[in-house]
Amino acid sequence: MAANRLVLLVAVPLFLVMALVAYLTIQFAINERAAQGWVRHTYEVIGQLEQVLSDSLDAETGQHGFLLTHKPEFLAPYQAGRSRVTADLGTFQKLTADNPTQQRRAARLERLVHERFSAFDATLQQAGGSAESLNAALETGRQRMEALRREITGGVAEERRLLVQRDNARRETENLEIAFAIGAGVLTLGALLIAAAMLVRNNVSLGISEKARANEAAILQATLETVREGIAYFTSEGLLCAFNASFVTLLDLPPANAVLQKTRISELKTHEGIRPIADQVFTPPDPGQTGVETQHIVWNDRELDVYKASVATGGFLIGVVDQTDRVRAESIVRQSQKMEAVGHLTGGVAHDFNNLLQVISANLDLAVANAGVQADPRLRERLQNAIGAVARGSRLTGQLLAFARRQALAPKSVDLGRVIRDMSDMLRRTLGENIQIETVLAGGLWNTLADPNQVENILLNLAINARDAMPEGGKLTLEVANAALDDAYAARHAEVEAGQYVMLAV
Structure with a gap:
C-alpha cells in the first residue's frame, strides 16, 4: 500500500x-x-x-x-x-x-x-x-x-x-x-x-522488510521443526506454503512431492504412495467450520491423529500427531492391569490351595506315623508318593504366589542348572507338544545368589513369551553358563557391576 x-x-x-x-x-x-x-x-x-x-x-x-x-x-x-x-x-x-x-x-x-x-x-x-x-x-x-x-x-x-x-x-x-x-x-x-x-529509500525499506520477513519465516520454520507433530499450512487455493519435516516423515511423503509454493493439495491427494489415506488427510475442512476437525488413522504401523482447522485470514492447517507410543503405553497399562488382576486371582487361589495342601500334608504325615502303615510297605510307599505330590503342589503354589507378588523375596545360593531341570516337566506341560525344549547346561556351573521362586517365575514368563512368538511351533533352547563381566562392560551398562555371573539365556 x-x-x-x-x-x-x-x-x-x-x-x-x-x-x-x-x-x-x-x-x-x-x-x-x-x-x-x-x-x-x-x-x-x-x-x-x-x-x-x-x-x-x-x-x-x-x-x-x-x-x-x-x-x-x-x-x-x-x-x-x-x-x-x-x-x-x-x-x-x-x-x-x-x-x-x-x-x-x-x-x-x-x-x-x-x-x-x-x-x-x-x-x-x-x-x-x-x-x-x-x-x-x-x-x-x-x-x-x-x-x-x-x-x-x-x-x-x-x-x-x-x-x-x-x-x-x-x-x-x-x-x-x-x-x-x-x-x-x-x-x-x-x-x-x-x-x-524516494525509490532508493523505499527499496531500502523494502529490503529491510524483506529481510525481516525472511527472518520471521526462518524463525517460523525453525519453530515448526522443533515440534514433534507434523504441521502444514495450505492456502485457500490449496497451495502448500509451510510444513515441517515431521509432516513428511509421519505420512511417508517423498520429499520431491512436498515443495513450498509449488505443491498443491490436489497433487498430494492423487499421489499413489498415500492413496489409502489421501481423502482422510488431504480433504480441506469445511469453509464454515470454526472448530478443529479430528480423525484417527492407522498408517504404516503408526497410530496417527489428524487435525484440520481453518485459518481466519484464509487457508487451513493440517496437523498430524503420532499417538503410537501412547496407544502402546495404554495397551501395556491395560495388559499390566489385566495381569495384576490375574495375579490377584492367582494369588488368592494359590493361597487357598496351599491351605488345602497343608491340611492334606498334615493328615498324610499322621497316616505315615501310624503303626499299621509302618507295617505295610506298599501302603507306606503310596503315602510317601502322596506326600511327594503334596510337596510338588506346594512348590507350584509357591510359584503362583511369586507370580502374584504375594511372596517375599528370599535370595539364597541357587544352582540354576538344577532349577531348569526341576522345571522341565512343568514347562513341557505349559508350552504344549508343538514346542520342543532343549537345555544346554555348562560344566562347572557356579552357584548364584537369587530367589529360586523368582527365577522360576522369570523363566516361565520368558518361555511363555517364546511360545507366543512361535504360533506354528518350534524349538525353545534354555542355556546356562558362567560369565565374567569386566570393567569395560560395566562402563557401558550402568546397572551392572564388574564381576562373576551366571548367564541364563532363553
Missing part, C-alpha cells in the same frame, strides 16, 4: 511536468511553423511587388519602342506586360488582405498603374505629334513610373519591416518557450531526483 502511494506521489508530478514539456515542444513547433509560413508569405509578397515592377518595366519598354519606332510589334510586349501587371496587382491584394497598410498601397499602385497606362493610351493617339509633345508624354510616364517604383519599394520595405517584427516576436516567444522548457527540464530533473531518492 505504501509503495502504491509512493508511485502515485512520484508519477503524478512527473506526468504533469512531462505533459508541460510536451505541450511546450508542440507549441514551439507550431510557432516555428507559423513563423516559417510568415517568412514565406513575406517573401512571396515581396516577390509579387517585384513582379509588378518587372512587368511594368516590360510594358514601359514596349511603349518606348513603339514611340521611338512606331512599329506595331512593340505593342505586343506592352499589352502582355499590362495584362500581367493587372494580374500581379490582384494577387498582391489577395496576399495582403490582412494588412490595411498594404491594402492602401495596393490601391495607390492600382491608381498609378491605371494613370500610367491611360497616359500611354493618350500618347498613342498623339503618335504623329511633335517631338516636344512626345518628350512631354515620355517625361510624364517616367515620373509616374518613378512614383510606382517608390510605392513598390515602400511595399517591400513594409514587408521587410513586418518580417523583422515577426522574427523578433518569434524569437521572444522562442526564448520564452526555451526558458519554460529549461524550467520544466529542471523541474523534471528535480522530480526525477526526488523520485530516485
Whole structure:
C-alpha cells in the first residue's frame, strides 16, 4: 500500500511536468511553423511587388519602342506586360488582405498603374505629334513610373519591416518557450531526483522488510521443526506454503512431492504412495467450520491423529500427531492391569490351595506315623508318593504366589542348572507338544545368589513369551553358563557391576 502511494506521489508530478514539456515542444513547433509560413508569405509578397515592377518595366519598354519606332510589334510586349501587371496587382491584394497598410498601397499602385497606362493610351493617339509633345508624354510616364517604383519599394520595405517584427516576436516567444522548457527540464530533473531518492529509500525499506520477513519465516520454520507433530499450512487455493519435516516423515511423503509454493493439495491427494489415506488427510475442512476437525488413522504401523482447522485470514492447517507410543503405553497399562488382576486371582487361589495342601500334608504325615502303615510297605510307599505330590503342589503354589507378588523375596545360593531341570516337566506341560525344549547346561556351573521362586517365575514368563512368538511351533533352547563381566562392560551398562555371573539365556 505504501509503495502504491509512493508511485502515485512520484508519477503524478512527473506526468504533469512531462505533459508541460510536451505541450511546450508542440507549441514551439507550431510557432516555428507559423513563423516559417510568415517568412514565406513575406517573401512571396515581396516577390509579387517585384513582379509588378518587372512587368511594368516590360510594358514601359514596349511603349518606348513603339514611340521611338512606331512599329506595331512593340505593342505586343506592352499589352502582355499590362495584362500581367493587372494580374500581379490582384494577387498582391489577395496576399495582403490582412494588412490595411498594404491594402492602401495596393490601391495607390492600382491608381498609378491605371494613370500610367491611360497616359500611354493618350500618347498613342498623339503618335504623329511633335517631338516636344512626345518628350512631354515620355517625361510624364517616367515620373509616374518613378512614383510606382517608390510605392513598390515602400511595399517591400513594409514587408521587410513586418518580417523583422515577426522574427523578433518569434524569437521572444522562442526564448520564452526555451526558458519554460529549461524550467520544466529542471523541474523534471528535480522530480526525477526526488523520485530516485524516494525509490532508493523505499527499496531500502523494502529490503529491510524483506529481510525481516525472511527472518520471521526462518524463525517460523525453525519453530515448526522443533515440534514433534507434523504441521502444514495450505492456502485457500490449496497451495502448500509451510510444513515441517515431521509432516513428511509421519505420512511417508517423498520429499520431491512436498515443495513450498509449488505443491498443491490436489497433487498430494492423487499421489499413489498415500492413496489409502489421501481423502482422510488431504480433504480441506469445511469453509464454515470454526472448530478443529479430528480423525484417527492407522498408517504404516503408526497410530496417527489428524487435525484440520481453518485459518481466519484464509487457508487451513493440517496437523498430524503420532499417538503410537501412547496407544502402546495404554495397551501395556491395560495388559499390566489385566495381569495384576490375574495375579490377584492367582494369588488368592494359590493361597487357598496351599491351605488345602497343608491340611492334606498334615493328615498324610499322621497316616505315615501310624503303626499299621509302618507295617505295610506298599501302603507306606503310596503315602510317601502322596506326600511327594503334596510337596510338588506346594512348590507350584509357591510359584503362583511369586507370580502374584504375594511372596517375599528370599535370595539364597541357587544352582540354576538344577532349577531348569526341576522345571522341565512343568514347562513341557505349559508350552504344549508343538514346542520342543532343549537345555544346554555348562560344566562347572557356579552357584548364584537369587530367589529360586523368582527365577522360576522369570523363566516361565520368558518361555511363555517364546511360545507366543512361535504360533506354528518350534524349538525353545534354555542355556546356562558362567560369565565374567569386566570393567569395560560395566562402563557401558550402568546397572551392572564388574564381576562373576551366571548367564541364563532363553
